[in-house]
Amino acid sequence: SQQGEEDPQALSIQEGENATMNCSYKTSINNLQWYRQNSGRGLVHLILIRSNEREKHSGRLRVTLDTSKKSSSLLITASRAADTASYFCATLNYGQNFVFGPGTRLSVLP
Amino acid sequence: DAGVIQSPRHEVTEMGQEVTLRCKPISGHNSLFWYRQTMMRGLELLIYFNNNVPIDDSGMPEDRFSAKMPNASFSTLKIQPSEPRDSAVYFCASSPRTGESAKNIQYFGAGTRLSVL
Numbered sequence: 368s369q370q371g372e373e374d375p376q377a378l379s380i381q382e383g384e385n386a387t388m389n390c391s392y393k394t395s396i397n398n399l400q401w402y403r404q405n406s407g408r409g410l411v412h413l414i415l416i417r418s419n420e421r422e423k424h425s426g427r428l429r430v431t432l433d434t435s436k437k438s439s440s441l442l443i444t445a446s447r448a449a450d451t452a453s454y455f456c457a458t459l460n461y462g463q464n465f466v467f468g469p470g471t472r473l474s475v476l477p
Numbered sequence: 478d479a480g481v482i483q484s485p486r487h488e489v490t491e492m493g494q495e496v497t498l499r500c501k502p503i504s505g506h507n508s509l510f511w512y513r514q515t516m517m518r519g520l521e522l523l524i525y526f527n528n529n530v531p532i533d534d535s536g537m538p539e540d541r542f543s544a545k546m547p548n549a550s551f552s553t554l555k556i557q558p559s560e561p562r563d564s565a566v567y568f569c570a571s572s573p574r575t576g577e578s579a580k581n582i583q584y585f586g587a588g589t590r591l592s593v594l
Contacts (some may be wrong), residue, residue, distance in 0.1 A: 398581065409481070409568055409585030410520075455520065463533070465580045467520035 373456055377472040386443040388471040390456030391436075399432060399460045401441050404453045404470070413441075413454075446475045479503075481586035483569050489592045492562070495557040498589045501550055502571030508579035511544055511554050512568040520568075526552065527575045559593045568589050 374393045380386050390399065399419045402410040416423045416432045416439065423430045429442040443450055454471040482501040490496055502509050510525040524534040529546045529558070537544070546552040556563055572582040 388486070389490050407587075409587050410583075411585070415581055422526070459580050463520055463577060463580070469519045 373468045373471045374455070374470075375471060376469070378473070379474040379476060380446055382446060382448055382475055382477050384446055386446050386450070386473055386475070388441045388454050388473070390439045390468055392443070392458045393437065394460050395408045396434075397461050399439050400457045400459070401430060402457060402467075404455065406452070410455065448475050448477050451475045481569055481571050481584055482531070483548070483586035483589050485589060486587065487590045489594065490532055490559055491594050492560055495555065496559045496563075496591060496593070498554040498567050500531055500552045500554070500569030500586060502552070502569070503573075504550065506571035506573050506584070507575040508547060508572040510550050510570040510583060511552070513565045514568060515565045523554070524581070527579060548570065557564045561593045564593050
C-alpha cells in the first residue's frame with residue numbers, strides 16, 4: 368500500500384470557502400511535501416514540512432504535521448477557481464524512499 | 478527558464494515496439510527523476526540520477542525499462558518491447574540539489590502520455 372494516503376479523494380467547494388485535505392502515512396518520515404497538479408500538467412511543489420515542524424504557512428496555504436498520528440493536513444484559505452487541481456502529499460522517509468499518495472481532486476466552483 | 482522539457486507529449490505505439498521518452502532538465506540542476514502515473518497505481522518513482530549517475534533504479538518495473546543520462550542536459554527512458562500495461566503518463570523532474578536533499582524539491586515536466594495498443 369502507498370505510504371501517503373490522502374482524503375477525501377474528491378472535494379467540491381464554493382469559491383471563497385476553505386478547503387482542507389488530509390494525508391496519512393505509515394512509517395516515520397524525514398519530511399512531507401505537498402504538490403499540486405493541474406489537469407494534463409506536471410506537478411508543482413507547494414510546500415515542505417520537516418518531521419520536527421508542526422505547522423508551516425505559504426500565502427493562502429497552511430500545512431500541519433502530527434507525527435504522533437502520522438498525518439498532515441493542507442488548508443487552502445479563501446479558495447479560488449484557479450485552485451481547482453489534484454493535490455498530492457509525498458513522504459520522504461529516512462531510508463530515502465519517496466512515495467506519493469493517490470491525491471485529492473479539488474473542484475472550486477465559481 | 479523553459480522548465481523541464483519532455484518529448485514527445487503524446488506517443489501512441491503498438492505492442493512490441495520500442496518507445497523512447499526524452500527529457501531535458503532545467504539547466505544547472507544536478508538530479509533527475511523519472512515517474513510513471515496511472516489511475517491504478519498513482520505516481521511511482523522509477524529511477525533517479527545524481528550528477529548523471531543512476532542512484533536508485535529499484536522502481537523500474539522490469540528489464541524492459543531502461544534509463545540513461547549521457548550528459549547533464551539530457552535523459553531518456555526506453556521501453557523495449559512495450560506492452561499495453563505500460564500505458565501511462567511518464568513524468569521527468571529535476572532538482573537543483575544532490576544527495577539526500579534532491580528529493581526535497583523537484584520541478585516537473587508536463588509529461589508524456591503513452592498509449593500502447
